Amino acid sequence: MAERRRYRSVRGGELAFAVLGLPLGVLGGVYAVAVLYAGALLSLTVLGLPFVAAALLGARRLGGLHRWLVARLLGEEVPAPRPLPRPAGAFARGRAVLTDPVAWRALLYLFLRLPLGVLGFLAVVGLPLGSVWLVGFPLWVRMMEPGPRSIGLLDLGAIPIGLAVLVAVPAAVQALGGANRTLARTLLGPVRSDQRVRQLEKARSILLAEGTDRLRRLERDLHDGTQAQLVALAITLSLADDVLGAGAPPVGLPPVGLPAEGGSDGPDLGRLRTLVDRARGQAEDTITGLRRLTRGIHPVALEGGLAEALPGLTATSPVPVDVQLDLRERPEEVIERAVYFCAAELLTNVAKHSGARSAELSVSAAEGRVRLTVRDDGHGGAVIGAGTGLTGLAERLAVLDGTLRVDSPPGGPTAVSAELPGRL
Template sequence: MAEQRRYLSVRGGEWAFAVVGLPLALLGGAYALSVLYAGTLLSLTVFGLPFVATALMGARGLGALHRQLVGRLLGEHVEAPAKLPRPAGVVAHGRVVLTDPIAWRSLLYLVLRLPLSVLGFAAAVALPLGCGWLIGFPLWGRLLEPGPWPATWLDAVSTPLGLVILSAVPGAVRGLSGANRRLARLLLGPARAQRRVRELETARATLLAQNTDQLRRLERDLHDGTQARLVALAITLSLAEDALAPGSGPDLVRLRTLVDRARGQTDDTVTELRRFTRGIHPVALDGGLSEALPGLTATSPVPVVLHLNLPERPDQVVERALYFCAAELLTNVAKHSGARSAELEASVNDGRVHLSVRDDGRGGAALGVGTGLTGLAERLAAVDGALHIDSPPGGPTVVTAELPTRL
């Protein structure tokens, strides 16, 4: 029953896109075909390249209009491509336009959108009207023709046929809407190279911000913690120096007390410095993930079953990212999942290293719900990695990190 309701449910925006989109698609298709035809004819003249460059700018504008239409009516957000650079000089600007992949892809979109729009309009308007005519065919014949109307096999077939075709209309509209969404994602968004550059720029900015925050936090901890301990140690040593040479001779009891205090302060300072350096580069990673991950799972409050298949060591940057990723995920399991057991699996295959954490908790984990997964995904993206989350309500939750072994 749920599948049937989902099949019959068509958003109002999908109907509107099929109807309103036809005039725009006809305009865009005619524009694109005219540009291709005229550009071919003018290609051997001095007007050819300027005409094509101007037409490509227009195609970019029409592509932006269609991208907005897809977003408003079909609910498909297509990321806007980067704006064209504006170099100095007419020739340089024309070269940029003529080599712009977004403009050419927009032109291709206008051509391919034309048959899809015709099919969409037929499915949303012409097909229901035709079904209405088929369903009422016996009545129309009797109303239009005076006198008795002999019953024929068409009377018996037309109504069931119209109902069958009418039941297929929602599926046809939804299918064509899905095709339009995919076409818009493929051709109206940024080119793959541009998307990659944008992702790397975002990842770099995130990494720089995180490193800056980490350095500020380390500076604050060193100032408020370690520096204060060292100052206290210096004061203790000064007092010990005073106890060595009083007017009446060394005060051995007081000197022993001060030496014991200095030893304790030194131990505390060393422990604190080790804690700081552990956050910069864990000592456990000196032996690789094969040695670091067992120690990490052993300290987890939730029992963790570990599966390792690491025939080769990734780069140190990748190992560090995976180690902190595993630590963050195990912390989330202990704090948020309510799980009784968990599994951690790490493997290397085809130049990619995969780390997944599975728990039997309550599920419902997602990016941006306060579990630190968003920041984790951003940190992985900075080293060309990705985070995948599968956490239906009720569990189980499986979070997988995937990174290249070599950067």
């Protein structure tokens, strides 16, 4: 649905890109052919390498212009490649230009844009004109031939052919627009090694941010929760010690048996019992809090694998969840933890935002891939966008070379799928 809306929104841009494609394609193709031809002729002279280096710099700039046009008219944001390195020395700089893969790929793009530009112009201008000529074919023949003339089958057959050609124009323009997007993504974006470096840099920043955030949450929980509970426990034990001290014998005298509860010469056993009960409850609360914190770091349930952890996770969901597991392989520990927390967050989203009455969680691990899918019968409308929890989840999965897909049309149902490698 989103892809169809995007194509509709840029259809006018596709027409403009096709019209501009002919002059730009001719100029780019001529430039690429001239560079290769002149470079080959000058290769045996001292001017050969400087000419090719200057031409490659020009191809890089022209690639940037076409990348801007593709973004503005076709709605395809192609990431800019890395800047050209500038080492010290003229010889080193010239070598960097001559071995620059971005410039050579831009030159190839300019060469391939020529046939696409011609086809695009024919689709936008040639096909409509041909359709008009075919539809008006009987009229053109009558105007060119003087005297009375009957309309033949050939004349009538040209009309439906012309209408069919006219109907095919939008599909042809859209197909050529898709081809131009693919060509731009392939040749005008970063090379594969640069893309991997960017992915690793982004993954590192996400890991650092998540680690910092997790440490801050842990520190806050320890300070506001566990530490406060331990302080309260210490105060309770101090009060109990005061009660015991109130009934202690004077220094130097042997201790005597404690009087019965309610006596005046010994400690208040009723109050002491109350304080001990309170201390026991505070200790249990502290232990529960520590278990919750350690579960957030590494769930104990994962020690038995996803087959044991996920049914326990779904049992705590307020929305009934049907669990389907096909775990032929056991993933690495870090992948298991990611799948567990991903399932927990998706089930939380179902309970909080979907309005669903039932859900289904399915996980499979086979052939080196782990797939998690959470479906619900809620009202739909979930998207991966800025500021949403699904965006953060997709970024965390990307750190592990995982992907997140959302299919949630308005009115539902919703299906969110995550796929990760079984091993890194």
